[in-house]
Amino acid sequence: MEELISKLKKAKTxxxxxxxxxxxxxxIPTFRDAGGYWKNHSAxxxxxxxxxxxNPKLVTEWYEMRMQxxxxxxxxxxxxxxxEFEKFFPNFLLIxxxxxxxxxxxxxxxxxxxxxxxxxxxxxxxxxxIQFEKPTTxxxxxxxxxxxxxxxxxxxxxxxxxxxVLGEAYMFAKxxxxxxxxxxxxxxxxxxxxxxxxxxxxxxxIEINPEKSTIHKSISVSFQEKSGIVLPKxxxxxxxx
Numbered sequence: 595m596e597e598l599i600s601k602l603k604k605a606k607t608x609x610x611x612x613x614x615x616x617x618x619x620x621x622i623p624t625f626r627d628a629g630g631y632w633k634n635h636s637a638x639x640x641x642x643x644x645x646x647x648x649n650p651k652l653v654t655e656w657y658e659m660r661m662q663x664x665x666x667x668x669x670x671x672x673x674x675x676x677x678e679f680e681k682f683f684p685n686f687l688l689i690x691x692x693x694x695x696x697x698x699x700x701x702x703x704x705x706x707x708x709x710x711x712x713x714x715x716x717x718x719x720x721x722x723x724i725q726f727e728k729p730t731t732x733x734x735x736x737x738x739x740x741x742x743x744x745x746x747x748x749x750x751x752x753x754x755x756x757x758x759v760l761g762e763a764y765m766f767a768k769x770x771x772x773x774x775x776x777x778x779x780x781x782x783x784x785x786x787x788x789x790x791x792x793x794x795x796x797x798x799x800i801e802i803n804p805e806k807s808t809i810h811k812s813i814s815v816s817f818q819e820k821s822g823i824v825l826p827k828x829x830x831x832x833x834x835x
Contacts, residue, residue, distance in 0.1 A: 601798045605771040607685040613778025620667045657746045662729040664694040672821030673700035687766045714747040767792035773799045780808030
């Protein structure tokens with residue numbers, strides 16, 4: 595614990611990587627549990643370009659249902675503490691796998707949403723984007739510029755990450771003093787690869803998750819607890835400077 599306190603108080607550049615676990619603390623089901631089989635379709639079969647091309651209204655309806663679930667949920671203590679971290683570390687970046695917008699609602703600004711945002715749609719033709727403030731039932735959603743159909747601005751199975759965004763995430767992690775890995779088991783490999791980029795470059799790493807992640811053996815210190823329990827304690831350490 596003394597080493598953890600020392601590292602926290604000396605840190606200048608900090609990366610937080612968050613996953614579905616922190617959202618689960620707010621009552622949002624993890625992706626594969628999100629409604630289970632919905633109208634006889636699994637999440638994996640709906641979250642694809644092929645599914646959207648075949649039945650855009652069905653896929654849009656599913657995302658609007660999920661958007662409503664996210665809207666009805668609230669950020670928890672873990673979200674709020676991560677937002678507070680921006681005040682304590684001169685260089686800070688949150689890299690989240692989550693698309694639910696809870697980090698934004700908690701106040702986070704220095705953030706990369708690796709997989710997109712459930713409230714945002716983009717045009718399939720001109721690529722213009724629209725951000726909804728609250729759930730919509732418009733279906734199909736039409737682009738105001740070219741009148742083409744819009745799709746969720748979400749990274750689907752079979753699609754590639756934005757290389758510029760991904761490059762920014764890797765570069766920031768690589769020069770970080772501390773890497774937090776919060777609420778993710780490692781089933782999604784890219785965020786863990788980003789974490790390992792920083793760890794291999796010498797970053798002190800802190801894992802917060804009820805279960806051990808796939809990179810647990812490379813972690814400096816691990817808390818097998820919910821983020822809403824551990825993060826407020828870490829924030830108190832920072833405030834005691």
